[in-house]
Amino acid sequence: MGPLIANGYIDPAWNNVIALLVGIAFGYILEASGFSSSRKLAGVFYGYDFVVLRVFMTAVMVAMIGLIYFSYMGWIDLGEIFILPTFMTSIIVGGIIMGLGFVLGGYCPGTSFTGVAIGKLDAVFFTGGLYLGIFIFSMIFPWVEKIYYGGEQGPVTVMETFGISRGLFAFLFVIATLMAFFVASIVKKKVKNIEL
Amino acid sequence: MQTIKEDRSNQYINPYFGGVLLGLLLLITIFITGRGLGASGAVKSTVVATVERVAPAYAQDHGYLKKFISDDQHPMNNWLVFETVGIFIGAFLSGLFAGRVKKFRVEHSPKISVKTRIIFATLGGMLFGFGSQFGRGCTSGAALSGTATFATAGLLSMAMIFGGGYLFAYFFRKLWI
């Protein structure tokens, strides 16, 4: 059955409409969870607010388990979904830079959009920064091209990388997530409460 | 007699509940479209579109932007851009119902000035934008959606972004606490 559009159940002309609707739901959920506040977001790095951890890990966990069950019921062909291709070096470099950007700016692209929507000026500047950052990247691309393509492995799945089954990965992720929540609760109690 | 309007602006939904909703949304999105969510891609499309408009020769010559220019479709006419427009709308609605839509304000820790916050927000954005190209996405696209679809790149991206954050957090703690 799924993915529905690729298998012809839904006309591809609806693609952008679906994108819009998905985005509205996405934005609503993010903002309602508190992701429009840069101070709440940065809290995960300092222990005073773990909303990022809780929402993020729960979401991945639910989606992952959902996909496994959907696949088992024959509702989706997991071989047809888009798998982000691995570029080892590039992703490591990019991730660390993004981490720094996250700590300095207190936002990530999706959440900065939610901040803009409710009138947070710092989110506006963050978004402007995003634009500049990407623009600068495109300008110096020839010099970093090798890093950009470094460690190319193609669309690799964790099953292939670690040699475990999908179910095992999902199960381990569930356990890791629950443990992380437990640790987070303890840390939060110990850290000085920040008035947001 | 005065009726005090309840200030709900600090009330957010339970994060676990929000996570479940987000996870279900992600699941449904993958079920329908075969791909996950995203965010930084829309900004990239904006860069491509504006550069192409302002200096088309530059865009054609430069290896990176050229990759995203196709002859028959405007660079802004893609899934992510529409999704991003949706994000603005959805967030606005949520903020509206919660009383969080107010005039423009800068959110900052009381320990730093507005100017400092703005400078670092811009700087953070630039770094994040720059890094997102290497990372093939941001937290929403690469980390969230990637890991949910069992992509190694997703897991790696998630580890590196948050790892990187923790790595640098101590040095910039004055910004937040």
Next chain:
Amino acid sequence: MNKTYFFPIVLIVILGIGALFLPESTYTEEVSPDQLFLEINDPSRFVTTEQVARAIIEGDPTILIVDTRSSDQYKAFYLPGSVNIPLEELVDSTGKINEKWENYLGIEGMYTAFYSNGDVCADQVWVLCTRLGIKNLFVMKGGLNYWVETILRPKPPAQTAPSEEFALYDFRKGASMYFGGGGAIEVETQIAEPITPIRKKKKRVISGGC
């Protein structure tokens, strides 16, 4: 930790354990048996030898002719422009179409006609492919045996036959000359190389990313 979280946590752990032990489904999308039954009983899948001959002569790029016999038989004699997909090599061990044929079978917009010596073998290939959801598939009725009778060595109709039969005979005569018929089935007079259409599989590519 909060008591209200007790049930959700138990639930997710149970689901997680379930996911752990769920078998990896070898999910092959198949046409339902009822649908398949209907399609098998529909005779419109048969095409005549004349239709196949016309397709080859006109060089219609949207029509693919497939020889479903073994490769030895194919080498001995084949219809010009046809591709050899032997029945034994059609599907792989998981029941999906063998990757070898992904440039030929299942391409959107292509019409495919299977043939074999009779039509049993071709029909079997037709059933397998239809079951896997491939559309626009046909079988040449009578197969190569009938091809020889009608195209290569057409018999003139009786004098009292209706004019359509004469028109058909004229077409067959023309086709016979095109295909080098007139008695001997000689490979040498055929076109040397089968024109293999290499149409890149235009599946709806799912793109994604940030």
